[in-house]
Amino acid sequence: MRFLRRLFLLLVVLALAAGAAxxxxxxxxxxxxxxxxxxxIESGMSPREVAQGWVTAGVQSEPLLLYEWFRWSGDARRIRAGSYQVGPGTTPRTLLAKMVQGDEAYERVRLIEGWTFRQFRTALAQAPHLKPATAAMDDAQLMAALGRPGIAPEGRFFPDTYTYSRGVSDLTVLKRALATMQQRLDAVWAERAPGLPLKTADEALVLASIVEKETGRGEDRARIAAVFVNRLRIGMPLQTDPTVIYGLGSGFDGNLRKRDLQADGPYNTYLRAGLPPTPIAMPGLASLRAAVQPEASKALYFVARGDGTSVFSDDLAAHNRAVNEYQRKTR
Structure with a gap:
C-alpha cells in the first residue's frame, strides 16, 4: 500500500512537472x-505541414512539438490559409492564435488617379510580395483572365490604395480594382444629369478620363466636363491634347508638335469629332461624377493660367484673348 501511495505521488509530481514544462x-x-x-499557408495544408513549414521558414523549434501543440489545442483544423509574419516575442501560443484568427501580414499598393493602364501594371510588378501572375500576359490575355475578354483595359480599374495578403496573385488586386470601377461607374451613371450627349456608362468613363487628364485643380472638374459636354452637343471636336498624347503612346517624347495634331488617328480629337474609342487614363471618383454631372455653363473653351487653374470662355474671341494673356503673355 505504501509503495502504491509513493508511486501515485511520484506520478502526480511528474505530471505537474510535465504540465509546468x-x-x-x-x-x-x-x-x-x-x-x-x-x-x-496554402489551402489544404495539414497541421503537420504547417508546423514543418514554420520550422523550414526559420522558427527554431522541433516541428513535432509545434504539431503536437496544434493538435492538442483542439484548434489545428481552424488554422486559416494566408500569409503570416512573426517577430521576436512570438510564443507557440500566440503563433497558433495568429493563424486561427487569420491575422495575416498585409502589403499595400497605391494606384494613382490619371495613371494609364501601363503605369498600373508597372506599379503592380513592383509591389512587394505580390505574385506576378500576369507578367507574361499581354493586355488582351489579362482581360480574358479577368473574365472580360475583348474589352480594352484602359480606364477599367479604379485608382485607389489596395491592401493585399502577402503572396497573393496580382490578379487578385486587379479583380478588386476592376469590380470597384464598375461599381463606381454604375453608381454615378444612375445619378447622371438629364439630357447628356452620352449614350452609355462606357462613354461617361471615356469622358471622365479626359476630364481627369485635363484638370489641374479639383474645383475645375465640373466646368471642364461642361466644356466637353457642350462641344459634344454641337458636334464640335473635343480638341484635347491628352487624347493625342495617348494615341502617340511610347512615341511621345514630352513635346506635342503641330505635326502630331495634324496626324490622323482614332485618338486625335482635333481631326475626329466625338469621343475617342477608349478611355485614356484611370479616372477617380470626382472625375466620374463631373462627367455625368457637369456644371451648368455655356463655355466652349478653356486655357490654363499656369497655376493649375483655368480660364473659361463662351466664344472663340474671348478664348483668344485668354490665350494671349496666359499662354503668349501678350495683351
Whole structure:
C-alpha cells in the first residue's frame, strides 16, 4: 500500500512537472533565424505541414512539438490559409492564435488617379510580395483572365490604395480594382444629369478620363466636363491634347508638335469629332461624377493660367484673348 501511495505521488509530481514544462514552453518566445519569419499557408495544408513549414521558414523549434501543440489545442483544423509574419516575442501560443484568427501580414499598393493602364501594371510588378501572375500576359490575355475578354483595359480599374495578403496573385488586386470601377461607374451613371450627349456608362468613363487628364485643380472638374459636354452637343471636336498624347503612346517624347495634331488617328480629337474609342487614363471618383454631372455653363473653351487653374470662355474671341494673356503673355 505504501509503495502504491509513493508511486501515485511520484506520478502526480511528474505530471505537474510535465504540465509546468509544457506551460513554460507554450509561453516562451520561439527562437527565430532572423528579425522576422514569414510563411504562406496554402489551402489544404495539414497541421503537420504547417508546423514543418514554420520550422523550414526559420522558427527554431522541433516541428513535432509545434504539431503536437496544434493538435492538442483542439484548434489545428481552424488554422486559416494566408500569409503570416512573426517577430521576436512570438510564443507557440500566440503563433497558433495568429493563424486561427487569420491575422495575416498585409502589403499595400497605391494606384494613382490619371495613371494609364501601363503605369498600373508597372506599379503592380513592383509591389512587394505580390505574385506576378500576369507578367507574361499581354493586355488582351489579362482581360480574358479577368473574365472580360475583348474589352480594352484602359480606364477599367479604379485608382485607389489596395491592401493585399502577402503572396497573393496580382490578379487578385486587379479583380478588386476592376469590380470597384464598375461599381463606381454604375453608381454615378444612375445619378447622371438629364439630357447628356452620352449614350452609355462606357462613354461617361471615356469622358471622365479626359476630364481627369485635363484638370489641374479639383474645383475645375465640373466646368471642364461642361466644356466637353457642350462641344459634344454641337458636334464640335473635343480638341484635347491628352487624347493625342495617348494615341502617340511610347512615341511621345514630352513635346506635342503641330505635326502630331495634324496626324490622323482614332485618338486625335482635333481631326475626329466625338469621343475617342477608349478611355485614356484611370479616372477617380470626382472625375466620374463631373462627367455625368457637369456644371451648368455655356463655355466652349478653356486655357490654363499656369497655376493649375483655368480660364473659361463662351466664344472663340474671348478664348483668344485668354490665350494671349496666359499662354503668349501678350495683351
Amino acid at each position: 509544457v506551460a513554460w514552453w507554450l509561453n516562451r518566445p520561439l527562437p527565430l533565424s532572423g528579425p522576422s519569419v514569414e510563411l504562406s
